[in-house]
Amino acid sequence: MARGVALAAAFVLTGVACGGSGRSGSPSTTTASATAAASSDTCPESAALPTPVSDHGAVAARGSSVPIQAGDFFFAPTCVTDVSAGTLTLTVRNTGTALHNVTIQSLGIDEDVRAGQTITVTVNMGSAPLPFFCKYHRTSGMVGALLPAGG
Numbered sequence: 001m002a003r004g005v006a007l008a009a010a011f012v013l014t015g016v017a018c019g020g021s022g023r024s025g026s027p028s029t030t031t032a033s034a035t036a037a038a039s040s041d042t043c044p045e046s047a048a049l050p051t052p053v054s055d056h057g058a059v060a061a062r063g064s065s066v067p068i069q070a071g072d073f074f075f076a077p078t079c080v081t082d083v084s085a086g087t088l089t090l091t092v093r094n095t096g097t098a099l100h101n102v103t104i105q106s107l108g109i110d111e112d113v114r115a116g117q118t119i120t121v122t123v124n125m126g127s128a129p130l131p132f133f134c135k136y137h138r139t140s141g142m143v144g145a146l147l148p149a150g151g
Helices: 002-018
Strands: 058-062 065-071 074-076 079-083 086-094 100-104 109-113 118-125 130-133 143-148
Touching: 065 079, 065 100, 086 100, 086 109, 100 118, 109 118, 118 143
Parallel strands: 058 079, 065 086, 079 143
Antiparallel strands: 065 074, 086 118, 100 109, 100 130, 130 143
């Protein structure tokens, strides 16, 4: 199972590295500079995710740039742990066929990402977990969280 999880993490990172950044559905044109540790099986309880949740694991952040895959109907990884306080670049690539969205209500972030496209949003990470979700598929379990280091 660990090999399958490692392969899934490599796929996510490869998909983002081959994609890029843009805003609100702009074509992918640049390479993301994110790195992440191996994925664990599930999000930690400290994420306090609502139910239902389509849990596609947790990855420890490395650096200030984090790639996330938006599939039909999940985020992978669902949780990003050990996020340092300060400015974080969140790069979200829609690998699904539906229109998806990244909403972080507490920061006023509400960005659509069309199928096959990538968006980049800037997040100001503090000491509290930051939940995020797809406003179109939240009730289908398309939720996730950024979890601060030491939390």
